[in-house]
Amino acid sequence: MQVTDFYVSAPGKAILHGEHAVVHGKVALAVSLNLRTYLRLKATTSGKVCINLPNIDTFLSWDLSQLKQLVTYFHGKRDEVQRLDAELVRRLREFIGVTNGNLDTCSMATLSFLYLYLSLFGSGELPSLTLTVWSELPTGAGLGSSAAYSVCLAAALLCASGAIPPPLKEWEHTARWCQEELELINSWAFQGEMIIHGNPSGVDNAVGTWGGMLRFLAGKIIPLSRVPLLRILLTNTKVPRSTKVLVAGVKDKINKFPSIMVPVLDSVDAISCTCEKVLSEMTCEPITGEHYNILEELIDINQHHLNVMGVGHPALDRLCQVTLAKGLHSKLTGAGGGGCGITLLRPETDSLIVQSTVQELKDCGFDCWETSIGGPGVQLLHLKGSTTSNGRIFLQGVLTSCTFQSLHFSLLPEERN
Ligand SMILES: Nc1ncnc2c1ncn2[C@@H]1O[C@H](COP(=O)(O)OP(=O)(O)OP(=O)(O)O)[C@@H](O)[C@H]1O
Numbered sequence: 001m002q003v004t005d006f007y008v009s010a011p012g013k014a015i016l017h018g019e020h021a022v023v024h025g026k027v028a029l030a031v032s033l034n035l036r037t038y039l040r041l042k043a044t045t046s047g048k049v050c051i052n053l054p055n056i057d058t059f060l061s062w063d064l065s066q067l068k069q070l071v072t073y074f075h076g077k078r079d080e081v082q083r084l085d086a087e088l089v090r091r092l093r094e095f096i097g098v099t100n101g102n103l104d105t106c107s108m109a110t111l112s113f114l115y116l117y118l119s120l121f122g123s124g125e126l127p128s129l130t131l132t133v134w135s136e137l138p139t140g141a142g143l144g145s146s147a148a149y150s151v152c153l154a155a156a157l158l159c160a161s162g163a164i165p166p167p168l169k170e171w172e173h174t175a176r177w178c179q180e181e182l183e184l185i186n187s188w189a190f191q192g193e194m195i196i197h198g199n200p201s202g203v204d205n206a207v208g209t210w211g212g213m214l215r216f217l218a219g220k221i222i223p224l225s226r227v228p229l230l231r232i233l234l235t236n237t238k239v240p241r242s243t244k245v246l247v248a249g250v251k252d253k254i255n256k257f258p259s260i261m262v263p264v265l266d267s268v269d270a271i272s273c274t275c276e277k278v279l280s281e282m283t284c285e286p287i288t289g290e291h292y293n294i295l296e297e298l299i300d301i302n303q304h305h306l307n308v309m310g311v312g313h314p315a316l317d318r319l320c321q322v323t324l325a326k327g328l329h330s331k332l333t334g335a336g337g338g339g340c341g342i343t344l345l346r347p348e349t350d351s352l353i354v355q356s357t358v359q360e361l362k363d364c365g366f367d368c369w370e371t372s373i374g375g376p377g378v379q380l381l382h383l384k385g386s387t388t389s390n391g392r393i394f395l396q397g398v399l400t401s402c403t404f405q406s407l408h409f410s411l412l413p414e415e416r417n
């Protein structure tokens with residue numbers, strides 16, 4: 001099998017409204033961020049498969065002969081995504097020594113990689129390759145890092161397997177795949193998400209695949225092409241949490257108190273629909289203060305609902321209090337339980353107010369930055385790498401797209417394998 005070297009990248013996401021409710025068949029509105037995850041795939045002749053995951057300090061390799069033993073039966077066609085293959089997951093858990101309840105970062109990332117690699121190559125010859133993934137996104141903080149990781153893996157491995165077209169020609173800088181190919185990437189990325197999340201709705205991988213703003217309802221993805229430019233402040237409380245655990249907690253609450261929780265989910269659904277309507281009005285009529293007043297009220301109501309679902313955290317309460325004291329409205333984004341929140345800035349919000357809010361949030365120990373939204377979905381990159389004096393590889397294209405404090409994430413660490 002002929003595998004060539006290439007790079008792919010996929011964006012993280014923020015959920016405006018509908019997190020958790022979307023897992024239970026309600027509408028979510030989500031948008032891509034200008035923070036991305038990058039993957040480099042390198043064909044080798046070492047007879048090994050190596051993964052370098054510097055953000056989570058994971059550097060592993062396996063002999064192809066070891067991996068071949070895991071594939072003793074045909075796993076189905078790679079252009080027809082099946083349900084998660086429970087038997088393959090069981091073998092892989094045993095292979096990497098994960099006990100059932102183990103949710104550690106490294107095991108989840110390794111499992112999802114091996115699952116996709118063996119599912120996509122298992123019926124033929126296993127290729128020898130080194131894969132490096134690094135990100136501008138904080139890991140496990142609500143900005144869709146797991147989905148961006150899964151989308152990059154799916155795109156790269158599908159591409160290497162020949163299921164979608166080969167990488168770019170030398171002279172092109174970036175390229176996207178066609179709709180059908182994006183759907184295939186998205187459905188394999190969903191498999192990766194299932195391993196990391198347990199029961200994902202699929203909204204995060206859809207944003208990682210298509211980018212932009214979209215409405216997601218029960219697997220149906222509708223891109224919202226006409227949306228107003230929104231100014232958003234992102235705050236990372238840095239409180240660690242696991243999406244899988246939080247999603248399972250909400251499910252337990254719904255099972256325990258269905259008559260109490262179902263109306264809450266219905267209300268979140270109505271919030272997403274109302275928000276979508278207001279955003280749409282803002283693109284076809286003059287934007288008024290009243291539009292923003294409604295958007296702010298929706299944020300406040302939804303944040304209360306998320307607290308009712310049990311996915312709040314004192315650090316997120318603090319974020320809401322600090323911003324409200326400045327006249328700004330915030331809610332958690334993603335799975336909650338800590339992680340990140342979003343704050344809506346009005347067009348007229350003075351930059352001095354923004355600066356002082358950012359400073360107060362930083363004084364609480366949080367990371368905080370104004371972000372732009374709506375970046376492109378998964379794409380192939382052609383980047384020129386040059387090695388710096390400390391042996392690291394500097395990627396020009398990546399650095400230009402990097403906007404805030406995580407410049408160091410854009411340095412691809414020295415390849416270990
Ligand atoms: N850069 C990365 N390198 C390797 N693994 C990653 C990376 N980013 C994310 N992951 C995997 O994703 C997991 C985090 O996923 P999780 O769903 O809990 O958080 P999130 O996706 O950042 O937040 P949310 O799902 O709420 O948006 C990590 O434990 C790890 O297994």
Ligand SMILES: C[C@@](O)(CCO)CC(=O)[O-]
Pocket residue numbers: 015018019020021022023142144197199200201202203204243247333334335
């Ligand atoms: C909490 C959740 O709704 C969003 C996580 O970003 C989970 C999901 O949709 O899979």
Ligand SMILES: [Mg+2]
Pocket residue numbers: 144145146147197204243
């Ligand atoms: Mg996730």
